[in-house]
Amino acid sequence: MDFRVILGLMSFFYHFGRYLLMLRQMLAKPENGRMYWEETVRQMASIGLGSVGIVAFVAVFMGGVSAVQTVYQLVAPYISLTVVGSIVTNSSILELGPSVTSLVSAGKIGSNIASELGYMRSSEQIDALEIMGVNPVAYLVGPKVLACLTMIPLLVIVSISTAILGGMVICQFTGLITYDQFIEGARSSFLAYDVFFAMCKAVTFAFFISSVSAYHGYHVQGGALEVGRASTKAVVYCCILILLGDYILAELLL
Amino acid sequence: MIRLQGIGKRFGDHQVLEDINATFGPGQVNMVIGASGSGKSVLMKIMVGLVIPDQGDLQYENESLASMDREAKQGLRQNIGMLFQNAALFDSLTVEDNLLFPLRMFKPASRAEMLERAAYCLERVGLAGKGPLYPSELSGGMKKRVGIARAIVLGPRYLFCDEPNSGLDPKTSLKIDHLIRDLTQEFNITTVVNTHDMNSVLECADHIIFLHKGHKTWEGDRHEILRSEDSALNELVYATRFLQQFRDRSS
Numbered sequence: 001m002d003f004r005v006i007l008g009l010m011s012f013f014y015h016f017g018r019y020l021l022m023l024r025q026m027l028a029k030p031e032n033g034r035m036y037w038e039e040t041v042r043q044m045a046s047i048g049l050g051s052v053g054i055v056a057f058v059a060v061f062m063g064g065v066s067a068v069q070t071v072y073q074l075v076a077p078y079i080s081l082t083v084v085g086s087i088v089t090n091s092s093i094l095e096l097g098p099s100v101t102s103l104v105s106a107g108k109i110g111s112n113i114a115s116e117l118g119y120m121r122s123s124e125q126i127d128a129l130e131i132m133g134v135n136p137v138a139y140l141v142g143p144k145v146l147a148c149l150t151m152i153p154l155l156v157i158v159s160i161s162t163a164i165l166g167g168m169v170i171c172q173f174t175g176l177i178t179y180d181q182f183i184e185g186a187r188s189s190f191l192a193y194d195v196f197f198a199m200c201k202a203v204t205f206a207f208f209i210s211s212v213s214a215y216h217g218y219h220v221q222g223g224a225l226e227v228g229r230a231s232t233k234a235v236v237y238c239c240i241l242i243l244l245g246d247y248i249l250a251e252l253l254l
Numbered sequence: 255m256i257r258l259q260g261i262g263k264r265f266g267d268h269q270v271l272e273d274i275n276a277t278f279g280p281g282q283v284n285m286v287i288g289a290s291g292s293g294k295s296v297l298m299k300i301m302v303g304l305v306i307p308d309q310g311d312l313q314y315e316n317e318s319l320a321s322m323d324r325e326a327k328q329g330l331r332q333n334i335g336m337l338f339q340n341a342a343l344f345d346s347l348t349v350e351d352n353l354l355f356p357l358r359m360f361k362p363a364s365r366a367e368m369l370e371r372a373a374y375c376l377e378r379v380g381l382a383g384k385g386p387l388y389p390s391e392l393s394g395g396m397k398k399r400v401g402i403a404r405a406i407v408l409g410p411r412y413l414f415c416d417e418p419n420s421g422l423d424p425k426t427s428l429k430i431d432h433l434i435r436d437l438t439q440e441f442n443i444t445t446v447v448n449t450h451d452m453n454s455v456l457e458c459a460d461h462i463i464f465l466h467k468g469h470k471t472w473e474g475d476r477h478e479i480l481r482s483e484d485s486a487l488n489e490l491v492y493a494t495r496f497l498q499q500f501r502d503r504s505s
Contacts, residue, residue, distance in 0.1 A: 031328075032359045124342040131302050132356050133331030 019215050025137040026145065036143060043147035047109050051155055054108060055101050059159040062096050063088055063166030071176045081177045085185025088167035093194045097160035099246050102205035105152055106238035110213035113144055114234035117217030118227035126218070141218065145210040152206035153199055160198065197253050204249060208241040255279055255315055256301060256412065256444055262309035263296055270296050271468045274310070280411070280444045283435050283458045287450055288465035289490055294448045295416065297465065301446060302334060302414055303327065314412070332360050335405030337415040337434075341397040343389040349376070349400050350385030353407050360408060375403040379433060395426035399433065406437060413438065415447040419454055427451065431458045452491055455479065464490070 030036040070087045117140060120126050129136040168182045213234040220230045261274040271293045278284040286294050299305040300312060303319060312319045314330055322330065343352050353372035357363070363371075376382055379399040389397060398418060405413055415434060419427040435458045438445040449455065455462060456476050464472040466486040474482070479491060480501075492498045 032362070034362075035359055123340060123345075124338045125344055127304060128336065128338060128342040128344075130304065131331060131334055131336045132359070133328050134359060 015215075018219070019211070022137055022141065022215055022218065023211065025135065026142045028135050028138045030138060030142075031134055036139065039139065040143035040146050043143045044151055047144075047147045048151035048154060051105060051108055051151075052158060055104060055155045055159050056162045058100065058104055059092075059097070059162035060166035062100060062159075063092060063163030063168075064170035066091055066096065066163075067167035067171050067176065067182075068174070071171075080185075082181045082185030082188065084171060084177055085168070085182035085187075086189040087185075088182075089164050089186040090189055090194065092160050092163040092167070093198050095246075096163055098156050098198045098201040098205065099242065101156045101159040102152065102202070102209065102242045103239055105148075105155065105205075106209050106213075106235050106242060109148065109152075110209045110234050110238045111231045113210060113213040114217035114231040115227055117141075117214055118220035118230045121218060121220045122223050122227060137218065141211070141214040144214055145207065148206040148210035149203060152209065153202040156198060156202040197249075200253060201246065201249055204245050205242050208245060209238050212237050212241060256446065257313040257316070258297075258301075258310065259313070260310035261297070261300060261307045261312065263293075263300065263305065263307050269468055271300075271307070271465075274465075274470050276463050276470065276473065278444055278446055278461065281439055281442045282460040283438050283445050283447060284461045284463075285447045285449055285455055285459040286463055286465060287448075287455055287490065289450060292465040293468045294450075294465055298414055298416055298446065298448050302336060303331070332356075332408055333411045335408065335410035335413045337398065337401045337405050337413070337418055339417040339420055341389070341401035343397060343400055343404070345389050347388075348385060349381070349387050349389070349392070352389070352400060353385075353404050356404065356408050371407060372403075375407045376400075378406070378437070379403045380429075394421050395423075395430065398422065398430055402430075402433060402437070406441070406443075409441070411443060413443045413445040415445070415449075417448055417450075419449060419451045424453065427453065428457065434458065450490065452493075 067084055067088045070084045071081075074083060117126075120140070126136045126140070129139060164186065168179060168186075171177045171182050172179050216230040216234040216237070217227075220226050256278040258274050258276045261271055262269070263271040274297060286297060288294050296305060300307050317326075319327070319330070343349075344355065347355065350369075350372055353375055354368055357368045357371060361368075372385065373382070376385060379402050381396060381399055381403065384392070384396070384400075389400070392400065402415075413434070418430050418434065422430065431454045434445060434447065437443060447454070447459075456479075459476045459479075462472075462474055462476065462479060463470050464484065464487045466484075472479075472482055472484045472487045479487070482488060482491070492501050
């Protein structure tokens with residue numbers, strides 16, 4: 001086997017093992033439950049409220065564009081225009097909502113987590129916590145993971161709703177189809193299982209975004225340059241894992 | 255009391271520390287001095303438990319750190335205060351919240367009691383009324399003093415200071431040195447300071463060990479250091495031409 005392949009494999013197992021150790025440390029008993037809870041709530045507010053604007057903005061245009069493109073591709077007299085509502089709703093729930101929101105979150109939340117922890121590492125704040133007797137992984141990473149696991153699914157719900165609403169409004173205002181036609185199409189093909197599938201994706205991607213970004217930030221060695229690199233790496237790995245996880249979950253659950 | 259017995263540490267092929275033996279007593283300012291790269295920081299990280307030594311034993315009050323269980327180590331850590339080279343204050347918290355953090359985490363009391371303790375520590379380091387400021391609004395010397403206040407807020411038995419004078423002007427350095435010395439004597443703390451600032455050493459050190467290329471080559475007090483025969487130590491102590499001339503004239 002090529003020497004570089006062996007080195008690559010060794011590096012992969014080294015990082016994967018260290019990642020698993022970090023996850024185990026994250027589950028340690030908190031020194032003070034109340035402080036941990038306060039930190040979790042703070043993270044929830046930061047991650048949820050801080051991202052809802054960009055997620056909704058992206059979703060409105062995502063829904064609108066998919067509606068316009070669906071009408072463009074289905075110009076045939078024998079196809080009912082209500083199908084536009086059906087396609088926009090289904091694609092928003094199954095794919096656009098969870099995946100695009102997660103990719104946006106990887107860029108915003110993931111890079112934020114990696115750079116925050118990276119800066120804390122390089123400025124010895126993590127060492128200060130450890131010397132005080134605080135488990136830094138449990139205190140810094142745990143609340144971020146928990147906050148992402150709760151807030152990203154909520155952001156996905158916001159994204160799906162806004163995308164459908166965006167598609168509907170754009171269809172009405174551009175005269176493609178009416179509200180009633182859109183809603184009729186959306187209702188006709190709606191399955192509750194699709195929402196369950198979307199939530200499964202959201203929770204899985206939220207875990208990837210929070211834990212992988214935290215891993216890269218927590219293990220930074222060096223100064224500002226390395227913090228920037230860790231942040232970039234975190235986003236790249238999160239995006240790859242999201243796309244890979246998207247395919248695997250589709251195979252498994254659909 | 256902290257006792258180091260045969261401490262050794264290697265990173266890859268590089269032996270950073272070898273066979274370090276020393277005892278640091280309470281109520282004393284113990285200084286670890288040496289040129290950059292001599293192993294001072296690694297030794298301090300070993301003492302506070304951030305790095306595990308490859309050889310030797312580290313004892314706190316005759317109890318080996320290696321044999322302590324998780325709870326005992328946790329208890330010990332709450333008796334350790336540390337001042338970092340860059341103070342390592344939590345940037346997102348105010349000065350007051352930086353001091354309240356360890357109190358809220360480990361010694362939950364009424365809010366009034368905790369605020370009183372934080373205010374006392376700030377006053378003790380000469381920063382009364384600075385509680386609402388953020389670390390970014392403080393000068394380097396003030397950050398160090400907040401770092402000291404945070405280190406003593408839980409009433410530690412051991413205080414570690416990593417290069418407390420780096421980046422400070424001589425007058426502020428002296429203030430920090432006196433503060434460390436006064437707190438050490440007042441609360442009978444076992445204080446260990448890493449430094450290569452000879453002004454600090456000559457001003458405050460009660461007990462000094464000198465590290466050279468990972469070995470302890472000299473041990474004594476601040477009066478003995480000026481008469482040392484150790485050539486490597488003399489290169490550090492009499493680094494400037496002015497001091498060399500002073501030594502030559504004195505001898």
